[in-house]
Amino acid sequence: MSLSKVKHIVLVLSGKGGVGKSSVTTQLALSLSLAGHSVGVLDVDLTGPSIPRMFGIEEAKVTQAPGGWLPITVHEADASAGIGSLRVMSLGFLLPRRGDAVVWRGPKKTAMVRQFLSDVFWDELDYLLIDTPPGTSDEHISLAETLLQKARPDQLAGAVVVTTPQAVATADVRKELNFCTKTGIRVLGVIENMSGFVCPNCSECTNIFMSGGGEVMAKDFNVRFLGRIPIDPQFLVLIETGRSPRYPEGTSVNGQDISSAADAHTDSNETRDSALLVQKYKSCSLAPIFSAISATVVADAAAAT
Numbered sequence: 001m002s003l004s005k006v007k008h009i010v011l012v013l014s015g016k017g018g019v020g021k022s023s024v025t026t027q028l029a030l031s032l033s034l035a036g037h038s039v040g041v042l043d044v045d046l047t048g049p050s051i052p053r054m055f056g057i058e059e060a061k062v063t064q065a066p067g068g069w070l071p072i073t074v075h076e077a078d079a080s081a082g083i084g085s086l087r088v089m090s091l092g093f094l095l096p097r098r099g100d101a102v103v104w105r106g107p108k109k110t111a112m113v114r115q116f117l118s119d120v121f122w123d124e125l126d127y128l129l130i131d132t133p134p135g136t137s138d139e140h141i142s143l144a145e146t147l148l149q150k151a152r153p154d155q156l157a158g159a160v161v162v163t164t165p166q167a168v169a170t171a172d173v174r175k176e177l178n179f180c181t182k183t184g185i186r187v188l189g190v191i192e193n194m195s196g197f198v199c200p201n202c203s204e205c206t207n208i209f210m211s212g213g214g215e216v217m218a219k220d221f222n223v224r225f226l227g228r229i230p231i232d233p234q235f236l237v238l239i240e241t242g243r244s245p246r247y248p249e250g251t252s253v254n255g256q257d258i259s260s261a262a263d264a265h266t267d268s269n270e271t272r273d274s275a276l277l278v279q280k281y282k283s284c285s286l287a288p289i290f291s292a293i294s295a296t297v298v299a300d301a302a303a304a305t
């Protein structure tokens, strides 16, 4: 059974597509790894698996072993740097054309989700993050059923629900929270993504949409509010080009001066750009925010066991 060596399983859910669910999964994985945990990411988003692109491993080939697949290694553990290993398995690796959405019928999707949960050879993992399709579709129900059957109760830490300031106004995210209640999956908390904007030119973080709705909704549902993530174009640059984030002097996000964090690297840009994604991510404005969120998730997961 592929989940037997996994300590904690965390689902990442969103009411609709495009709110940043995969970006949140990616950053949770990077910050957990930076905190020294071994991490696996399982991408079962059949609507258009974007996890391989996020980690820059679109061309990777998965190896089939007897009885299952071997996940792709993004980086190995580095004990001297305090970094845990990071491995990824995505449905995207199995599609003939990368980036395609799966057009299978319901039963085939359900069977695939089940197979994905049981047939990937995860080694010892502190955290397995599961990136799910948006909404509360058949795949979710099947995923929830399979997890509740196959994972031990102490393994299933719960779900992180991602929303945006605009999405809060819609019923989608409420449906997601109701889905968790109905299926008996604990909600670890709500993240409000795209809440404000880190301007690349003027060192200001501006609220372009009204933010704060996620927090109000979390209160309504009596679940934890994990935090607000601004839109940071430098995160996009990091993912799309692999270039390390850079900020003008005095840039501050959530009260933290992050330009100095970038300046703390004394090596040349070239060296930084050839560094591991996890190393480059450390200088992203969003890294301290995710570090705090993942610390909360870790504490909560430990309390659940």
Ligand code: ADP
Residues within 6 Å of the ligand: 014, 016, 017, 018, 019, 020, 021, 022, 023, 024, 050, 193, 194, 229, 230, 231, 232, 233, 235, 236, 239
């Ligand atoms: P979903 O998984 O919900 O469909 P994605 O994570 O793929 O959404 O995000 C959609 C796009 O928005 C991606 O290109 C992603 O890199 C970008 N994005 C998401 N959140 C942020 C953010 N906080 N700052 C900058 N870009 C972001």
